[in-house]
Amino acid sequence: MNPAVSNIVIMLVMMQLAKRLDFEDPxxxxxxxxxxxxxxxxxxxxxxxxxxxxxxxxxLTTLKYVEPANPLSGDAEPKAxxxxxxxxxxxxxxxxxxxxxxxxxxxxxxxxxMKYTNPLFMQLISTVKSALExxxxxxxxxxxxxxxxxxxxxxxxxxxxxxxxxxxxxKTDKQSIEEAEVSGAGGIKED
Amino acid sequence: MIFEVLNKLLPAGxxxxxxxxxxxxxxxxxxxxxxxxxxxxNWSLEIVTVSFIFSFIAIYKLGDLYNQSKATTFLxxxxxxxxxxxxxxxxxxxxxxxxxxxxxxxxxATGRTNIAKVDIKISLQPRQNLFVWILxxxxxxxxxxxxxxxxxxxxxxxxxxxYDNFIVAIVSKLGMNDARKFNYFLSLCKTNDSTNLPxxxxxxxxxxxxxxxxxxxxxxxxxxxxxxxxxxFIAATDQPVERPESLREMIPQxxxxxxxxxxxxxxxxxxxxxxLEALFVFVDRIADKSITFRPEALKKxxxxxxxxxxxxKKIQEEIQQEKVAEEKAQQKRAERDRLRNLSREEQIKLEKxxxxxxxxxxxxxxxxxx
Numbered sequence: 001m002n003p004a005v006s007n008i009v010i011m012l013v014m015m016q017l018a019k020r021l022d023f024e025d026p027x028x029x030x031x032x033x034x035x036x037x038x039x040x041x042x043x044x045x046x047x048x049x050x051x052x053x054x055x056x057x058x059x060l061t062t063l064k065y066v067e068p069a070n071p072l073s074g075d076a077e078p079k080a081x082x083x084x085x086x087x088x089x090x091x092x093x094x095x096x097x098x099x100x101x102x103x104x105x106x107x108x109x110x111x112x113x114m115k116y117t118n119p120l121f122m123q124l125i126s127t128v129k130s131a132l133e134x135x136x137x138x139x140x141x142x143x144x145x146x147x148x149x150x151x152x153x154x155x156x157x158x159x160x161x162x163x164x165x166x167x168x169x170x171k172t173d174k175q176s177i178e179e180a181e182v183s184g185a186g187g188i189k190e191d
Numbered sequence: 192m193i194f195e196v197l198n199k200l201l202p203a204g205x206x207x208x209x210x211x212x213x214x215x216x217x218x219x220x221x222x223x224x225x226x227x228x229x230x231x232x233n234w235s236l237e238i239v240t241v242s243f244i245f246s247f248i249a250i251y252k253l254g255d256l257y258n259q260s261k262a263t264t265f266l267x268x269x270x271x272x273x274x275x276x277x278x279x280x281x282x283x284x285x286x287x288x289x290x291x292x293x294x295x296x297x298x299x300a301t302g303r304t305n306i307a308k309v310d311i312k313i314s315l316q317p318r319q320n321l322f323v324w325i326l327x328x329x330x331x332x333x334x335x336x337x338x339x340x341x342x343x344x345x346x347x348x349x350x351x352x353x354y355d356n357f358i359v360a361i362v363s364k365l366g367m368n369d370a371r372k373f374n375y376f377l378s379l380c381k382t383n384d385s386t387n388l389p390x391x392x393x394x395x396x397x398x399x400x401x402x403x404x405x406x407x408x409x410x411x412x413x414x415x416x417x418x419x420x421x422x423x424f425i426a427a428t429d430q431p432v433e434r435p436e437s438l439r440e441m442i443p444q445x446x447x448x449x450x451x452x453x454x455x456x457x458x459x460x461x462x463x464x465x466x467l468e469a470l471f472v473f474v475d476r477i478a479d480k481s482i483t484f485r486p487e488a489l490k491k492x493x494x495x496x497x498x499x500x501x502x503x504k505k506i507q508e509e510i511q512q513e514k515v516a517e518e519k520a521q522q523k524r525a526e527r528d529r530l531r532n533l534s535r536e537e538q539i540k541l542e543k544x545x546x547x548x549x550x551x552x553x554x555x556x557x558x559x560x561x
Contacts, residue, residue, distance in 0.1 A: 060364050060390050062382065082382045083368045098333060181382065182397075184499055187375025187434030188336070 003133050007126070014122050023117040036107075036120050043100060043127040046137060051093050053140045059085040065153045066171040066180045078171070080180035081153075088152055092136040100127055247321075254318030255293045262288065262296040262313050265344060265453050268460035272467050273309065278302025293319040305478040306471065307351040313453065316340040338369070342453040343423070348470055349446045352478040356443045357492050359401035360426035361410070363419035364391050370423060370450075371395075376430040379495055387411055391419030397495060400488035401427075407482075409472055413465035421459055423450040425466060427473075438503060441496070447474070 021028055067079045083091075107123060110116045131137055135154045138144045146152060153170050171177070212220070212231060220228060266287050273280045277300040281287040288298040288311075298311040317323045317340060324340065331339030358376050371377045380395035387406055388394070392414060394402040405427055414422070429443035447470050451463055476482040530538065 062364070062384050062393060064382065080371075080378075081368055082371055084364045087365070087368070094332075101333075178381070182379055182495065184375060184379045184434065184502075186371045186373065186378025187432060188372060189433055 003129075007129075010125060010129070011122065014124070018118055018121050021121070023121075029117060032117060032121050032124075035124055039124055039128050040100070040104065043131040044097070046128070046131045046141065047093050047097050047100075050137055050140045051090065054086055054089045054093070057086070057140075059089075061085045063088050063152055064172075064177050064181070066176050068169065068171070077183065077185060078176070078180050079185050080177060080183070082181065085152060089136055089140070092134070092154070096131065096134055096136070099130075103127060250321050251293075251319045254320070254324075258293055258315045258318055259290065259296075261315060261342060261453060261455065262290075264455045265313065265460070266296075266298050266311065268455060268457075269346075269463050269467065272464040273300045276300075276303050276306075276468075276471055277309070288313075293317070303471075305350055305352050305474050307349045310347045310349070311344060312347070313342075313344045315342045315453070338373075344451050344453050346449040346451075346467065347446050348448075348467075348474065349444075350474045350477070352474070354445065354477050355484060355489050355492070356429040356445065356496070357397055357401050357484065357489070358426070358428045358430060359394070359396040359405040360424050360428070361388060361392050361402075361406060361414070362395050362424040362426075363422055364393055365419055366423065367393065367395075374424075374426075374432050375434045376426070376428040376432070377424070379430065379499070389414055389416040389419070391416050395424075395426075398488040398491050400485055404482050404484065405473065407469060407473055407476070409469035410466065413462055413469055415462070418459070418462050421452040421454040422462070422466070423452060425449050425470070435499075435503065437507075438500065441500060441503065 021032075023029055023032065061084060062082065063085050064080065064082050067081055069076055069078045103123070107120060110119050132141075135150050139146050139150055144150055149155070153172065155169060215231070270280055270287070279302045280298075280300045282289050282297070282299050288296050290296055294315045294317050296313040296315075298313075300309040300311075301307070317327065327337060327340045330337040358380055360377060360380065362370050362377065362382075367382070377395050380397055383394045383396070383399070383402065385394055385402070388411065394406070396402040396405070410425070426448045427446075428448065429445045431440055431444070433440075435441045449463070449466055449470070454460075473482070530541070533541070
């Protein structure tokens with residue numbers, strides 16, 4: 001099923017369930033918290049296993065592609081990326097983990113500061129679900145072949161902002177790679 | 192919690208929590224010894240502060256000493272090959288390095304034919320400052336512009352012989368995108384896999400010609416599959432590390448650079464020495480013309496430079512144009528302000544003058560038409 005569709009289905013089901021639960025009850029509160037934390041831990045464990053697998057495979061095949069210009073972050077020109085399959089995969093995992101941390105921080109704010117328990121319950125499955133649905137987990141945990149939709153670099157689903165900013169997709173054709181590769185885009189100052 | 196624990200360490204008088212001198216009469220106070228008088232006040236805040244400062248100093252000193260020993264071991268580890276080739280190794284006759292700060296060290300070697308000098312710059316993790324160290328790790332994980340701190344050394348060999356400009360590098364595949372991102376000269380190069388190198392390295396060069404001649408057998412032999420974990424890149428370049436913003440910064444400075452993460456294992460240090468030795472040999476071969484490059488390859492290099500110079504010129508022109516436009520706008524604004532500040536009569540006069548001018552123009556036009 002399409003992940004977007006299944007997300008909506010899960011949301012609707014969870015909403016109905018949430019209505020039947022009394023979050024004032026300390027027992028319910030405790031079990032909701034415990035379930036949330038354990039779901040996060042499961043997602044984290046998945047990423048950890050995938051990371052270990054990537055490191056074990058140590059696939060050093062060179063991977064070249066061109067990232068589109070992103071006017072919002074100040075890149076005026078498309079940027080060539082020269083990396084290895086291993087590093088690309090690790091980076092993908094890192095992005096996922098970062099997303100998880102952001103979700104955790106949001107939830108900590110909502111639950112601990114604003115005292116809402118409802119979102120905690122609504123988000124129970126979503127981290128694990130998005131972990132299992134991510135390309136990188138499909139390749140390394142389920143052994144799906146890295147071709148077709150799973151061919152690196154992964155195509156990002158066209159987002160809402162892309163249409164507004166006119167950002168293109170990742171390019172992999174030979175000519176644009178060769179052009180961008182020697183364009184002298186590196187050398188940013190570190191401090 | 193911590194206050195209670197600390198409080199137990201205090202003298203008895205302080206523990207009782209007597210903290211006000213006004214509870215005692217003058218006679219009582221004068222009758223006390225100095226120690227008794229001191230004990231009246233509650234000193235726990237001061238004790239916490241002072242102990243914090245001392246623990247910070249202790250941590251600073253520990254990190255500082257660790258960094259220093261790391262730098263020393265590395266420099267001593269690679270000095271045999273330098274001593275073999277150079278008259279002077281170290282900043283002065285008896286000093287191996289200068290400590291620029293708790294995390295930056297520099298060393299130097301000179302006195303050899305064909306090579307003007309070797310600069311060694313070591314930058315270590317900020318172990319002396321615990322907070323910065325942790326902060327850099329966290330930021331390094333979450334942002335792209337801060338790098339996770341590593342111990343690294345950059346060895347720059349400046350030849351004293353004349354040769355052509357070109358860029359070529361052998362780059363570790365681990366972190367090669369970062370190498371390209373933080374080194375301008377690498378982002379001018381094309382990346383090529385080659386069977387000459389272990390699987391964990393790639394060539395980055397301006398033309399295949401350079402990579403074939405640069406990786407002399409001595410260099411190829413030194414590199415191993417595992418060494419990519421600490422040898423970041425070995426390069427010959429004439430262009431700067433940071434992206435040039437003026438033509439002056441693009442003036443070629445030919446040099447060979449070895450960038451490594453510091454590893455003080457014996458084998459690793461031996462490998463760095465072999466690499467350095469190979470680079471000295473490379474410079475010698477360039478000097479005695481046993482390595483030369485085909486003119487077509489060199490033409491290609493000149494062309495990349497020209498393209499880059501054009502780009503810079505274009506940017507500078509744009510800046511210039513913006514400046515001119517800005518000045519014009521400023522002048523107009525000043526003129527308008529001046530008019531506004533004039534007295535009423537003068538304004539009317541000016542308006543009349545303008546009207547007359549316009550009318551004259553119109554008349555002239557009509558005349559022409561007739």
